[in-house]
Amino acid sequence: MKIGILTFHHVDNYGATLQACALWSFLKSQSYDVEIIDYRPLKIAWIYFRALLPIKRVKSSNSESKKIRINEKSLIYISRNWKMRRFLLSHVKLSQKKFYDKKGLKYYHDKYDVVICGSDQIWCIDSFRGYNSSFFLDFVSNKTTRKISYAASFGNTTKLGTSQQEICTLINQFQTILVRDSNSREIIANECNKKAIKVLDPTFLIKYDALKRPPKIKNKYLLLYIQAEIQAEEEEFIKFLAQEQNLTIVSVGRSERLAQINLESASPKEWIGLHSEAFYIVTNTYHGTVFSMIFNKPFTVFLPNDKSNKVRDLLNDFGLTNRIFSDKLKSQLFNKEIFNIDYESVSNIIESKIMESKKYLIEAILQG
CATH class of the missing domain: 3.40.50.2000 (Glycogen Phosphorylase B;)
Structure with missing residues (x-):
């Protein structure tokens, strides 16, 4: 079975990078042929790329001529972005084709048995990203491919507004809807009249022993x-x-x-x-x-x-x-109460929810 994941994976953000890696890693551990669809909306890619521009022209204090200087803050962005990119390429499989527009995504309309959208705030239509129907899988064929979401989130969006009809039409084409938070579940229920199940963020689904690099900091x-x-x-x-x-x-x-x-x-x-x-x-x-x-x-x-x-x-x-x-x-x-958390009881809840979330995800993939 071939699975495609559509999520935020090309951003300068630790959480987004790790959630993409975690979902891919879990599905790979279940022996699925899985890859992340390398979709980078041009509008969003430019916003992140612009912050990485390291070169600017400034007036020299010694003359009127302009000299090229390196923006130190941009160098930090470049270093972090490069490390995140290297991490992602080392730990997940990206699709061979890369697209920057919705038109190109249609290439994948029938290339997968299942396409999963999520996790992260891919359905947040009130952010700088705006509404993008691609993240509701409008490019995926209903005849050849199952559409499901895993831990997708509307973020701080509470109303679908003028996009309600189109979003609900697309949502109704999903076989299973798994969301990350109560707000997203309520939007699906109240505005689209569909049932959504709340699950854990995919970062809960894997272990990190092989991924963590302990710091060389001697003191607490x-x-x-x-x-x-x-x-x-x-x-x-x-x-x-x-x-x-x-x-x-x-x-x-x-x-x-x-x-x-x-x-x-x-x-x-x-x-x-x-x-x-x-x-x-x-x-x-x-x-x-x-x-x-x-x-x-x-x-x-x-x-x-x-x-x-x-x-x-x-x-x-x-x-x-x-x-x-x-x-x-x-x-x-x-x-000193602030330093004490009863993690024995918390861990029991976490483990129970992890098992439940994995169960919902695997069932969603296998149904049909």
């Missing part, structure tokens, strides 16, 4: 994986945490002023290793939260508005909403 450290500006009270909390346990502050993926060690261009393997060895993790991201749980780490989540529904939904499923940053959480520093 607090890991920051943050994708937004840290607010004053959040910075105060981080400093107090570090001082309480004598922790070195390490930031990955982004340079933070309060960190003693900044690893902006870490590879995905280094990113995994940093999470696996951290004494404490502070994040405001979905996958930072996921890997904190995978490696049984005490953690705190700063909850940004644009990610609140998916992160809160994840934490609620595992009884961990108390890990969200709050005044109550700060007070726990004084009695």
Whole structure:
């Protein structure tokens, strides 16, 4: 059986890279012939490529002539992007043909027995990506190929608006709909009158012993994986945490002023290793939260508005909403409760949901 996966795989983001790798790896472990369809919408590819441009012309301080200088920030982006690309090419199989537009995707209309869309926020129509019918598999033939989703998400989209009729028409062509969060399940039910089942993000489905690269950091450290500006009270909390346990502050993926060690261009393997060895993790991201749980780490989540529904939904499923940053959480520093998570009971829930998610995915592939 040949399976194609359509997801976000060409981006400068650890979570997106690892979820694509995890879904491919799990299906490969089940002896399927599986590949990721190498689709990179030109509009999105350009947004990521533009940030990588390392060269700009600036006036020299010594003369009026313009000289070419290398943008240091862009060099960091280039290094990280290259490492992610190398990781992906080393650990998954991409389709032989690569397309940048929807028209080209029609080549794959009958090339697979099953096409899976997901995971990640591929159905979020309110982001800078906008609505793209390709991620609802409009190019796939209903006669030759089964359409299913796995852990697909609408992200912070709550209403389909003017795209409702077209999206629901496409959704109704899916044999099985597996989503990542309650918001996505409710949209499918309320706006498309279809049943969707909630499953775990694919990063939960595999083990990371062979993928992680432990850091060469001698001291205990607090890991920051943050994708937004840290607010004053959040910075105060981080400093107090570090001082309480004598922790070195390490930031990955982004340079933070309060960190003693900044690893902006870490590879995905280094990113995994940093999470696996951290004494404490502070994040405001979905996958930072996921890997904190995978490696049984005490953690705190700063909850940004644009990610609140998916992160809160994840934490609620595992009884961990108390890990969200709050005044109550700060007070726990004084009695050390903040460093203790009952991972024995949490791990039981995780293992149960992993088995359930795998079951739903395999059944979706085999039905028909």
